Amino acid sequence: MHIYAELLTIGDEILYGQTLDTNSHWMSGQLDELGIKVIRKTTVGDVKSEMMQAFEEAESRAHITLITGGLGPTSDDLTKPLLAEYFNSGMSMDEEALAEVSHYFESRGRQLTELNRLQAMLPEKCTKITNRNGTAPGMWFERNGKIFVSMPGVPHEMRIMMEESVLPKIREYFHLPVIAHKMIKTAGIGESFLADKIKDWEDRLPENIKLAYLPSPGQVKLRLTAAGTNKDALREALEAETEKLLPLAHPYVFGYGEETLETVVGKILKEKGLTLSTAESCTGGNIAHLITTVPGSSAYFNGSIVAYQNEIKEKILGVKKSTLETHGAVSEATIIEMAEGVRKVLGTDIGVATSGIAGPDGGSAEKPVGTVWIALSDGERTTTRHFLMGKNREWNIQLSSYAVLNMIQRFLRGTWS
Amino acid sequence: MHIYAELLTIGDEILYGQTLDTNSHWMSGQLDELGIKVIRKTTVGDVKSEMMQAFEEAESRAHITLITGGLGPTSDDLTKPLLAEYFNSGMSMDEEALAEVSHYFESRGRQLTELNRLQAMLPEKCTKITNRNGTAPGMWFERNGKIFVSMPGVPHEMRIMMEESVLPKIREYFHLPVIAHKMIKTAGIGESFLADKIKDWEDRLPENIKLAYLPSPGQVKLRLTAAGTNKDALREALEAETEKLLPLAHPYVFGYGEETLETVVGKILKEKGLTLSTAESCTGGNIAHLITTVPGSSAYFNGSIVAYQNEIKEKILGVKKSTLETHGAVSEATIIEMAEGVRKVLGTDIGVATSGIAGPDGGSAEKPVGTVWIALSDGERTTTRHFLMGKNREWNIQLSSYAVLNMIQRFLRGTWS
Structure with missing residues (x-):
């Protein structure tokens, strides 16, 4: 069974061309690596009717809806009250969230304002997600086997939440197969020439290992994704395939993973x-x-x-x-x-x-x-x-x-x- | 009356995180400058049902729907046949489009293939938009006072179509007020400090002139937008306001428009x-x-x-x-x-x-x-x-x-x- 996801970005600044949305691009890549199919991305403004309609549409189509933005402390920021309404939930002070936001301010030598204190008020039907890099907690909702997650729009706040909390929880919730990756980086050869050189190897890849070509100026990245049940076995299989690839892609492979x-x-x-x-x-x-x-x-x-x-x-x-x-x-x-x-x-x-x-x-x-x-x-x-x-x-x-x-x-x- | 627009991006490569969508960001800025309100951005994959649903939703909400992507010559590219179906239109060879695509290939010393010849087949109910930087023509549809425009996803092909054809046609179709802009660039002062210095001037701006702050590392751009009936009068009004601003923002203004x-x-x-x-x-x-x-x-x-x-x-x-x-x-x-x-x-x-x-x-x-x-x-x-x-x-x-x-x-x- 395919797991479908939709990404929902909230914010006038994106609709009016002031801010380039890089969040949904990064999130797409992360979900793709887990084998989750993103079927739609939507951006709407900070407008109640637009947001409620977008919630409904996403819930009707996707198993997972990831929402970014609209979580600031000011009255423009509607995501939290509207999600509470959408899930028919009351609000109450989350003591753990309050401790976290207080700590955030104390550790920076700043005074906690009433507005920031209110950021720890959360819908009762959600599970709080800790925000290590900011003041607005994330929210995790579940209903009829589908999940809704709300995260801040600030990229480094969203990313650490995704990596540390949201992606692991999604994997667990949907009993997703274990996934392992290997990113192989090449330079000095065009995508089609490289594809030609490694065609036989690509054709013989095991069923559970997929290959993606990711080109950028002067470089082509090869992303191998293996799905199975045992992480160590998958990693070994990826290493074995990489060993077979290297002589074919020689001397164009220059590194792996995050290397540049x-x-x-x-x-x-x-x-x-x-x-x-x-x-x-x-x-x-x-x-x-x-x-x-x-x-x-x-x-x-x-x-x-x-x-x-x-x-x-x-x-x-x-x-x-x-x-x-x-x-x-x-x-x-x-x-x-x-x-x-x-x-x-x-x-x-x-x-x-x-x-x-x-x-x-x-x-x-x-x-x-x-x-x-x-x-x-x-x-x-x-x-x-x-x-x-x-x-x-x-x-x-x-x-x-x-x-x-x-x-x-x-x-x-x-x-x- | 507000004119509403929606932006619809077609492409699996965007949903899967391989390509960052910068087109819709740029288009948002262009529409905002015309005073058109972008109310939603949507990205769907190269999937018939998803695309048809997205067409319907956009047409129900917006006066203008701008579509990018899905116009290539291969069978993955569904935008053209689906728009023909959506508008109940037959297809026929557009002789002008054929001459343009033939010229595109000839001028590059390349042979026109049958696949590329088919790019000149267009829905009969659309008006062709010339693509000066590529082979796939754009398409302009009108129905019940609303418009649908389809453009290629390649950024430099889309941009020249927007600037030369689509934006002027939109202004004419909706009898939009004449708009003039002035972009004033500052460096070496933070947004809030600058706002403080120019507050009185900002408060006294005429009703038809709007100010936007656009910050980037080390710089803040001030965008003035004037709406009216006479371009020369608007330009004069913007110059007059700029003259009043300069002593207040001195010595932080370093340039205008595209200057860096x-x-x-x-x-x-x-x-x-x-x-x-x-x-x-x-x-x-x-x-x-x-x-x-x-x-x-x-x-x-x-x-x-x-x-x-x-x-x-x-x-x-x-x-x-x-x-x-x-x-x-x-x-x-x-x-x-x-x-x-x-x-x-x-x-x-x-x-x-x-x-x-x-x-x-x-x-x-x-x-x-x-x-x-x-x-x-x-x-x-x-x-x-x-x-x-x-x-x-x-x-x-x-x-x-x-x-x-x-x-x-x-x-x-x-x-x-």
């Missing part, structure tokens, strides 16, 4: 005790930015020279004037000297470089917009790659940056040729 | 014929990245030294060893030498610098996580600012970057003290 190209590059550099520097022309500092978003990156990243003028390529990176004059800034000869130069001048084990025409203007017949050269030097050898990307500046900057990060991880792992 | 801190900094530097360089520690290259997302930035941006190690601050930027030893890297003394140093070494008129503790680790009692120093030097004087931000690394990097961009524009305009 930035964190993987950092991890390998730390393991090997190596340091990195970047010389950036067309990427304009974005590679350094991506690397330094990782906490602790100062342990392996020395810095970057963003050389947006030829004089800087000459003066700081030591690119020869004759090289620039003969080959131009966007050339293999220049990119080699940039990578070797930054490695020396910033005193690192590895130096990488980018030079290209990000666009939208500045191309020529010989070097059209989207022409990009990248290079990596370790002092013994320098390797280069040439790309012809598109005409979108932002896109070219991102793709070039990820191409360099992928080159670094493959070089360090010995899978770059 | 990055584009404004670029515009002023170009006007004044000045060049810029950055020395980045805690921002890790993000300021250079933001500046170089602007096309043509090489005309005024020379480059950046991302100095993630003290040795580089010394060796490349010329920060004195004694300064680093006495005051540390995160100090006013060091940030001054960084800004002056990068200006000299990269040969620019203006040099800016950042140094701070982005977190989540690395703080001390004296210099907690979130401590950030920024500086700007023009060769004659060097100005600094100190911030204590939060514990979130990503947030600290973004806020520091925008603080520097705002310092540059205010310095160049003479509103920095």
Whole structure:
């Protein structure tokens, strides 16, 4: 039997285009991982008739209705009183909720207001869900084998409630099969090419293991989902399938789970005790930015020279004037000297470089917009790659940056040729 | 009379959490600007019964139903046949649509397939809407004074259809009042402080002019919307109100409309014929990245030294060893030498610098996580600012970057003290 869910978002600010709803996107992914089918998402405003109608419609169609928003302490926020009315429930002070909201204020050195005290008044027919990151508790209702859950609209309050309380309770309530996941991350190959390479493996996956392709700029994530009764057995089955996949998807797999190209590059550099520097022309500092978003990156990243003028390529990176004059800034000869130069001048084990025409203007017949050269030097050898990307500046900057990060991880792992 | 709209998004990929729906957010903002009230957003899958039910519900409640998605050439894509059925309409080949899709393929040197030829088959009861960025035409239906519009789910195809065809047709069909907008952008002041400063002006706005606050990290946008009968008169009224606002919001207004801190900094530097360089520690290259997302930035941006190690601050930027030893890297003394140093070494008129503790680790009692120093030097004087931000690394990097961009524009305009 399929379990159906609907997501209901409450809030004028979403209908009027002031706030982008990212909650329902994240919740969809979480439910999908449990094998629950989301059949509808609805957003309505802070309006009684709209909300009551949406409750009824959702309850008529879905086993699970997850509601976000409308839980603030002000009179605009209608979700709590309307759910009490919808479930014919009186309200009373929940002593545990009151202790939690009092603690929330005390621990921040703030005074509990009467308005916030009222947040601990809950419909008697609901089960309270603790809000660890805020003041409005969540509410869990059950009726005729269906459930209604109300959560705050603030993303980090909702997420921790879902992960710690709501998803485990849903699994238990509906006796859902045990689920295990494995996220395998690839870079440097398009979705259709990858699908072609791993087709035989995909066709032979056991019935209880499903595969999803999740593409993003320069990357494709493979999500394996196994359903069964024993978590350890499922995890073993996923590991076994991953082992079979790896030779087919070689050398495109760079990491698993929450890993990114930035964190993987950092991890390998730390393991090997190596340091990195970047010389950036067309990427304009974005590679350094991506690397330094990782906490602790100062342990392996020395810095970057963003050389947006030829004089800087000459003066700081030591690119020869004759090289620039003969080959131009966007050339293999220049990119080699940039990578070797930054490695020396910033005193690192590895130096990488980018030079290209990000666009939208500045191309020529010989070097059209989207022409990009990248290079990596370790002092013994320098390797280069040439790309012809598109005409979108932002896109070219991102793709070039990820191409360099992928080159670094493959070089360090010995899978770059 | 209020005009009500509903937005209907079709697609399994959105329900399953693979694709984030940004279309409906953008469309909400566009309709809100026309004074149309969006009362509901719904997402359903590529399922006949779900879609037909959603059509009925939307038509029963709203004057305008805007549908995106489900228009591809494959059999999963049900929007077109179901709308034909819903409006009891036969299908026939639209010769103009066929010419457009043929032209789309020819101009890209590709062969028109039979599947793509079928995209020009349209319900006879609809008016075709040209798709300038893709192959699936949009469809406009009218019944009993209500309209249904179907558009592709690909964002850049949908947006150009909305802007060029759908929004003008809606305005005409519903005889909507003429609307004019003015977006005023501020930086460096929080929403509530700004609201306090401009309260009297806001209270005295004419009845036909509405104000909305749209906050984002480090910035608050003020959107003025005027409704009336004559566009020129409305524009004049908005200009007059803006003139009254400026002294109250001084010096926080940095631009208008589509302008960003990055584009404004670029515009002023170009006007004044000045060049810029950055020395980045805690921002890790993000300021250079933001500046170089602007096309043509090489005309005024020379480059950046991302100095993630003290040795580089010394060796490349010329920060004195004694300064680093006495005051540390995160100090006013060091940030001054960084800004002056990068200006000299990269040969620019203006040099800016950042140094701070982005977190989540690395703080001390004296210099907690979130401590950030920024500086700007023009060769004659060097100005600094100190911030204590939060514990979130990503947030600290973004806020520091925008603080520097705002310092540059205010310095160049003479509103920095």
